[in-house]
Amino acid sequence: MAKVLTSRDESYAQWYNDLVxxxxxxxxxxxxxxxxxxxxGYAIWEKMQRVLDDMFKETGHQNAYFPLFIPKSFFSKExxxxxxxxxxxxxxxxxxxxxxxxxxxxIVDPEAKLExxxxxxxxxxxxxxxxxxxxxxxxxxxxxxxxxxxxxVRWEMRTRLFLRTxxxxxQEGHTAHATRQEAIEExxxxxxxxxxxxxxxxxxxxxxxxxxxxxxxxGALETLTIEALMQDGKALQxxxxxFLGQNFAKAFDVTFANQDGKLDYVWATSWxxxxxxxxxxxxxxxxxxxxxxxPKLAPIQVVIVPIYKKAEELERINKVVDGLVVRLKxxxxxxxxxxxxxxxxxxxxxxxxxxxVPVRLAVGPxxxxxxxxxxxxxxxxxxxxxxxxxIETKVQQLLNDIQDNIYKKALxxxxxxxxxxxxxxxxxxxxxxKGGFFLCHWDGTPETEERIKNETKATIRCIPMDAPExxxxxxxxxxxxxxxxxxxxxx
Numbered sequence: 001m002a003k004v005l006t007s008r009d010e011s012y013a014q015w016y017n018d019l020v021x022x023x024x025x026x027x028x029x030x031x032x033x034x035x036x037x038x039x040x041g042y043a044i045w046e047k048m049q050r051v052l053d054d055m056f057k058e059t060g061h062q063n064a065y066f067p068l069f070i071p072k073s074f075f076s077k078e079x080x081x082x083x084x085x086x087x088x089x090x091x092x093x094x095x096x097x098x099x100x101x102x103x104x105x106x107i108v109d110p111e112a113k114l115e116x117x118x119x120x121x122x123x124x125x126x127x128x129x130x131x132x133x134x135x136x137x138x139x140x141x142x143x144x145x146x147x148x149x150x151x152x153v154r155w156e157m158r159t160r161l162f163l164r165t166x167x168x169x170x171q172e173g174h175t176a177h178a179t180r181q182e183a184i185e186e187x188x189x190x191x192x193x194x195x196x197x198x199x200x201x202x203x204x205x206x207x208x209x210x211x212x213x214x215x216x217x218x219g220a221l222e223t224l225t226i227e228a229l230m231q232d233g234k235a236l237q238x239x240x241x242x243f244l245g246q247n248f249a250k251a252f253d254v255t256f257a258n259q260d261g262k263l264d265y266v267w268a269t270s271w272x273x274x275x276x277x278x279x280x281x282x283x284x285x286x287x288x289x290x291x292x293x294x295p296k297l298a299p300i301q302v303v304i305v306p307i308y309k310k311a312e313e314l315e316r317i318n319k320v321v322d323g324l325v326v327r328l329k330x331x332x333x334x335x336x337x338x339x340x341x342x343x344x345x346x347x348x349x350x351x352x353x354x355x356x357v358p359v360r361l362a363v364g365p366x367x368x369x370x371x372x373x374x375x376x377x378x379x380x381x382x383x384x385x386x387x388x389x390x391i392e393t394k395v396q397q398l399l400n401d402i403q404d405n406i407y408k409k410a411l412x413x414x415x416x417x418x419x420x421x422x423x424x425x426x427x428x429x430x431x432x433x434k435g436g437f438f439l440c441h442w443d444g445t446p447e448t449e450e451r452i453k454n455e456t457k458a459t460i461r462c463i464p465m466d467a468p469e470x471x472x473x474x475x476x477x478x479x480x481x482x483x484x485x486x487x488x489x490x491x
Contacts, residue, residue: 004354007288012232013160019282020161023291023355026278033159033166040355041278043299045169048277049149051201051296052171055193061145061173066127068151069118074126077251081125084218088154090120090166120153125219125270128174129248136176136266138257143186144176162279163236163491170274176266178258180245183267184222187243190271191224194239202277203294203407204228204284205414206238207437207486209462214446217270221245227461227486229414230283233435235461235488238280241271279491285379285406291356292379294406295399302328302335302395303357305348307364314339317363320388327392333399353378358402359395379406420484424475427487428456437461437488441481443474452476452487461486 004022006014020026025041028034037045053063069092075082096112099105121127128146135141149171159165173190177183191208198206206226216223220242228238246265249255255263285292295301304324306317321337328335336357338348345362352360362374373391376383379402386394417436421427427438442448442460453459467483474481 005288005290008231015288016279016283017161019286019290025282026161028161031166033156035161035165035167037169037275040299044281044293044297045275045278047297047299048197048201049171052193052197052273053147053149055197056147056171056173059145059189059193061147061175063148064146065148065150066124066131068121070121070124070127072117072119074130075119078126078219078248080247081219081251085122085154088122088156090153090155092118092120121150122152122154123270123272124148124150124152124172124174125244125248126252129252129254129268132174132176132266133252133254136254136256139178139259142176142178142256142266143182145173145186146175147171147173160279160491162275162282164276168275170272172270172272175269176249176254177269178256178264178267180267183245183269184243186269187222187224187241187271190269191226191239191241194241194271194273195226197273198226198228198238198277198280199407201294201296202281202284203296203403203410204238204280205407205411207462207464208466209464209486211240211462212446212449212460212485214449215460217242219244219247220270221247225462227488228280228284229417229437229488230280230491231413232283233417233489235437235490236276236280236283237461237490238277239271239273242269244268244270284410286356289381290354292406293356293358295358295403298356298358299334300336300352300355300357301333301399302359302361303348303352304335304337304361304363305345305352306337306339307345307362313365314341316365316368320368321363324388324392328395331392331396333392333396349376353381359398361391361395377402379409422472422475427458427475431456431458431489435489437486439467439484440475440487441470441472441483442485443477443479443481445477445479448474448476456489458487458489461488461490 005018008015024038026035026037029036094108094112096109097106098109100107151169153167156164156166175186195206195208198204206228211223211225222243224241226239228236230236248268249265254266258264304321308314325335325337358378360376367373371388372385373388375386420439463485470483472481
């Protein structure tokens with residue numbers, strides 16, 4: 001197979017785009033800014049979805065579904081929220097088409113104008129809190145722990161597959177609580193769920209922290225985030241959890257009678273991850289040969305390729321492999337036996353390498369005579385010969401080793417590319433020369449934060465939860481600071 005990917009060193013952006021397309025994850029659609037997620041890409045998303053859904057349910061949440069369309073008047077009720085999303089909203093104004101009298105196809109029927117326009121949901125806080133008003137009367141109705149899997153639309157002008165598209169898939173949790181403390185604990189719990197998923201399933205180390213006031217979700221009192229470092233030294237916000245206080249309850253007049261019989265406003269949270277995680281998965285681990293997938297999320301964990309010249313050789317291989325496939329599946333391993341005769345083994349090797357299949361087994365007549373198989377690892381691109389006897393348990397262990405190794409490699413990369421900086425000029429120089437995460441003192445003012453952003457294109461990704469108390473001076477203003485915050489350029 002000829003080279004199909006631009007190298008990361010040549011152009012990281014082009015490498016990413018090439019890989020998403022060539023590995024059959026997604027492609028651009030006829031609708032500007034929207035993507036088609038192809039079966040192989042969707043299979044990875046389904047695995048992510050399945051794991052996350054189980055984790056949500058283990059923490060007491062249930063799934064529901066709310067309308068795609070939101071009355072425009074709902075957005076007017078929460079000022080910060082509408083300000084945050086106003087520039088990204090798609091608006092439905094009419095409900096009917098008709099044939100063009102001039103014979104030029106169809107036109108919007110001007111007589112079919114909606115009395116009130118609908119917003120195609122960019123997020124669902126407003127429609128959900130309007131609904132919760134009917135669900136909540138007293139403390140006995142709380143908490144409400146609801147999640148929905150849905151598509152949302154944010155009219156992005158500059159798009160990149162998975163990372164930023166006009167329409168994307170996500171989950172959004174929306175919970176209602178009787179007390180401030182309960183809502184804060186929910187916000188923290190769900191961020192920990194996201195961090196656990198990122199690290200244990202995606203093999204992607206993340207920093208947990210608080211967003212600054214400038215970077216918070218529109219309408220939130222506090223936003224918690226997980227931030228991951230990509231191989232090009234840029235950060236990717238990979239999940240957020242928001243403490244909404246009583247803002248939406250006040251906007252939609254959602255009150256409840258507490259245990260003392262007094263009326264109070266409900267406390268709220270929201271939290272979400274999206275198909276952006278697909279982009280994070282690609283950029284965290286993959287190389288110039290193609291995808292590198294953590295085994296826990298790979299649609300195909302093991303592929304077996306027969307090598308033969310004669311039909312009778314294939315028959316002998318089939319008999320051995322059929323039994324192995326059964327044994328691998330009994331261990332919960334997803335396996336594909338590719339004995340399709342339309343492609344040569346070399347093509348198959350390159351294709352499964354490109355698609356990031358963690359383990360490849362190859363077997364020919366000589367292997368059968370010797371009672372062995374060739375075992376190739378995608379993460380290290382190494383091969384070894386293993387005995388056929390008991391190979392399924394060795395493959396099982398190998399998949400665990402690959403999962404751990406991929407995580408360690410990503411963690412080592414992040415450690416090597418996290419730098420403490422105290423001087424602003426050095427910060428600007430290292431941003432260009434090295435990139436990565438930077439731990440710096442900041443005076444806590446939005447003015448300084450905005451200046452750094454304007455001058456360097458770097459933003460405060462978060463105030464890390466584990467940031468130790470450390471007296472210092474802001475690298476820009478010289479004013480006192482009690483801890484370092486995390487800076488980076490980002491997607």
